[in-house]
Amino acid sequence: MNGERHMDDASNGHVTRRQPDVSNGHTVGLNGNADISRRRARLEDTGGFSFRLVNYTLVPIFLMLFSANISLLLWHACAKHDGSFLAEYRSIAEQGLFRGLCRVWLDIDVLSRFSCLVIAGYCLFAVVLMKLVPGRKVYGPVTPKGHRPVYKDNGFSCFLITMLTFGALQFVLKTRYGLSATVVYDRFGEFLVTLTVLSHVLCLALYFKGLYGPSTAEHGSSGNPIFDYYWGTELYPRLFGVDVKVFTNCRFGLTVWPLLVAIHALKSYELHGFVDGMWVSGALQMAYFAKFFWWEAGYMRTMDIAVDRAGFYICWGCLVFVPGVYASVSMYLVGHPVRLGPCASCALSAVGVCALLVNYWADWQKLRVRDTGGRCTIWGGRPELIRASYVLESGEARHSLLLVSGFWGLARHFHYIPELVLALCWTLPAGFVHLAPYCYLVILTCILIHRTYRDDRKCSAKYGHFWSQYCDRVPYKMIPGLF
Ligand SMILES: NC(=O)C1=CN([C@@H]2O[C@H](COP(=O)(O)OP(=O)(O)OC[C@H]3O[C@@H](n4cnc5c(N)ncnc54)[C@H](OP(=O)(O)O)[C@@H]3O)[C@@H](O)[C@H]2O)C=CC1
Numbered sequence: 001m002n003g004e005r006h007m008d009d010a011s012n013g014h015v016t017r018r019q020p021d022v023s024n025g026h027t028v029g030l031n032g033n034a035d036i037s038r039r040r041a042r043l044e045d046t047g048g049f050s051f052r053l054v055n056y057t058l059v060p061i062f063l064m065l066f067s068a069n070i071s072l073l074l075w076h077a078c079a080k081h082d083g084s085f086l087a088e089y090r091s092i093a094e095q096g097l098f099r100g101l102c103r104v105w106l107d108i109d110v111l112s113r114f115s116c117l118v119i120a121g122y123c124l125f126a127v128v129l130m131k132l133v134p135g136r137k138v139y140g141p142v143t144p145k146g147h148r149p150v151y152k153d154n155g156f157s158c159f160l161i162t163m164l165t166f167g168a169l170q171f172v173l174k175t176r177y178g179l180s181a182t183v184v185y186d187r188f189g190e191f192l193v194t195l196t197v198l199s200h201v202l203c204l205a206l207y208f209k210g211l212y213g214p215s216t217a218e219h220g221s222s223g224n225p226i227f228d229y230y231w232g233t234e235l236y237p238r239l240f241g242v243d244v245k246v247f248t249n250c251r252f253g254l255t256v257w258p259l260l261v262a263i264h265a266l267k268s269y270e271l272h273g274f275v276d277g278m279w280v281s282g283a284l285q286m287a288y289f290a291k292f293f294w295w296e297a298g299y300m301r302t303m304d305i306a307v308d309r310a311g312f313y314i315c316w317g318c319l320v321f322v323p324g325v326y327a328s329v330s331m332y333l334v335g336h337p338v339r340l341g342p343c344a345s346c347a348l349s350a351v352g353v354c355a356l357l358v359n360y361w362a363d364w365q366k367l368r369v370r371d372t373g374g375r376c377t378i379w380g381g382r383p384e385l386i387r388a389s390y391v392l393e394s395g396e397a398r399h400s401l402l403l404v405s406g407f408w409g410l411a412r413h414f415h416y417i418p419e420l421v422l423a424l425c426w427t428l429p430a431g432f433v434h435l436a437p438y439c440y441l442v443i444l445t446c447i448l449i450h451r452t453y454r455d456d457r458k459c460s461a462k463y464g465h466f467w468s469q470y471c472d473r474v475p476y477k478m479i480p481g482l483f
C-alpha cells in the first residue's frame with residue numbers, strides 16, 4: 001500500500017464517553033489541558049485515601065523497584081549462578097538481603113566508558129535511520145485536543161538495515177580485528193546498569209518536559225509526582241524532533257531485543273557450535289520481530305502508543321526491561337545448550353509459526369474491518385459488527401466498529417493466547433531445570449491478563465452500552481469458555 005493512510009480516529013484511547021480515561025486501571029484522565037487542579041480532583045475522586053495510596057503510590061513504587069531488580073537479578077543469576085534463582089538468593093541472603101542486593105548493584109561498573117559508547121553509538125545510528133529511511137506517511141488516532149500524530153512507516157526497513165549492519169559489523173570485527181559483538185553478552189551487567197541510570201535521566205527529563213514544555217496539548221499532572229513519574233506527564237513527547245515513544249518502543253526496545261538474540265546465538269555458537277535449541281528459539285523470536293515491524297503502523301494505534309504516557313512504565317520499560325527480561329530466554333540458553341533433535345525442533349517451530357500467524361491474523365482482522373468500514377470478509381463471511389458511537393472530550397460525536405466475528409467473536413482478547421503460545425515455544429528449548437528462562441513468560445502472562453482488564457475499562461468508558469453489548473455477545477476476556 002502506498003500513499004497516506006489515515007488511522008481510525010476510533011482507536012484513540014483518550015476519548016471518553018462518560019468518565020475520564022481509566023485506561024490503566026488508574027483513573028488517569030490526563031488528557032492534556034492545563035487545568036491541573038481539575039485533573040487532581042479527578043484522581044482524588046477515584047477512591048479513599050488508602051485506595052489512592054496503594055494504587056497511585058505504593059504499586060508504582062513496587063513496580064519500579066521490582067522491575068529494576070528483576071532485570072538485573074535475572075542477568076546476575078545467569079552470569080554468576082548458572083541460571084539458578086535459588087543460588088542467587090542464597091548468595092544475596094548470606095550478606096543480609098538489603099546489603100546483598102546493594103552489593104549486586106554496586107559491584108557493577110556503572111556508566112562505564114565502553115557501555116556508554118556502545119549505547120550512544122547505537123542510539124545515534126537508530127535516530128539517523130529513523131530520520132533518513134523513507135516510509136509512507138501514517139497517522140495515529142486524533143486526540144481529544146485535536147492532535148493527529150504523524151508517523152513514517154519505516155520500521156521494517158530500519159529493522160532490516162539494523163540487522164544487516166550488525167551482521168556486516170560482526171564480520172569486519174571478527175575477520176579484521178579478531179573481535180566479536182558477543183562482548184556485549186560478556187559485559188551485559190554493565191550495559192544493564194548503565195541503561196538503568198540513563199533511562200531514569202530520560203524519564204526525569206520527560207517528567208519535567210511534560211509539565212513545563214510539552215510538545216502537544218496531551219499533557220498534565222495527576223497531582224501525585226510519584227504516579228506522574230511512573231506513568232508520565234505527556235502522551236506524545238518529542239525531543240530534538242524525535243518522537244520519543246517511537247524511539248523507545250520500536251527503535252530501541254524492539255530492535256535491541258533481536259540484536260541481543262543474535263548476539264546470544266553467536267555466543268552460543270562460539271562456545272558450543274551449532275545447538276538446535278538456541279536456533280529454534282532464536283528463529284521464532286526473529287519471526288516475531290519481523291511480524292512486529294511489518295505491522296508497526298498497527299502498533300501505533302495500540303494502547304502503548306495512544307493511551308500510555310511516556311513515563312517510567314513505557315520508556316524505562318522499553319529501554320531496560322525489554323533488553324533485560326524480554327531477551328533473557330536466549331541469554332539463558334547461552335549457558336544451557338539444549339539439543340532438541342529434529343522432531344522436537346520441527347514441532348516447536350511449527351506450533352510457534354502457527355501461533356505467530358494466528359496472532360497476526362487477529363490483529364489484521366481488527367485493522368481490516370476498521371480500514372474498510374466493514375466492507376471485507378472475515379473467515380470467508382461478512383463481518384458481524386457493532387457500530388459504536390462515542391463522544392470526544394470536545395463533545396464531538398464519533399463512530400467506530402467493533403468486530404464481533406472472527407477471532408474477536410471467540411473472546412475479547414483471544415489474540416493474547418497465540419502471543420503466549422509463541423513465547424512458550426521459544427522458551428521450551430530451555431528445558432525445565434531452572435525458573436529463570438520462564439520469567440518472561442510469567443511476566444508476559446501477568447501483563448496480558450492485566451491488559452484484558454485495562455482494555456475492558458478503557459473501552460467501557462469509551463463506548464458505554466455498546467461495549468456492554470459486545471461483552472454480552474462475547475462474554476469471555478481471553479480464553480473461550482473459561483476466562
Ligand atoms: N509481548 C508483549 O509484551 C505484548 C504483546 N502484545 C501484542 O500486541 C498486539 C496488540 O495488543 P493489544 O493489547 O491488542 O492492543 P490494542 O490496544 O490494539 O487492543 C485493544 C484495542 O482494540 C480495540 N478493540 C477492542 N475490541 C475490538 C473489537 N472487537 N473490534 C475492533 N476493535 C476492538 C479497542 O480500541 P479502540 O479504542 O480502537 O476501539 C481496544 O482498546 C497483540 O498482538 C498483542 O498480542 C500486547 C501486549 C504485551
Ligand SMILES: CC(C)CCC[C@@H](C)[C@H]1CC[C@H]2C3=CC=C4C[C@@H](O)CC[C@]4(C)[C@H]3CC[C@]12C
Nearest residue numbers: 063067254292304313314316317318321322447
Ligand atoms: C513495570 C514496567 C517496567 C513494565 C514495562 C512493560 C513494557 C516494557 C511492556 C508493556 C506492554 C509491552 C508491549 C506491548 C505490545 C507489544 C507488541 C508486540 O508485537 C511486541 C512487543 C510489544 C511492543 C511489547 C513491548 C513491551 C511492553 C511495552
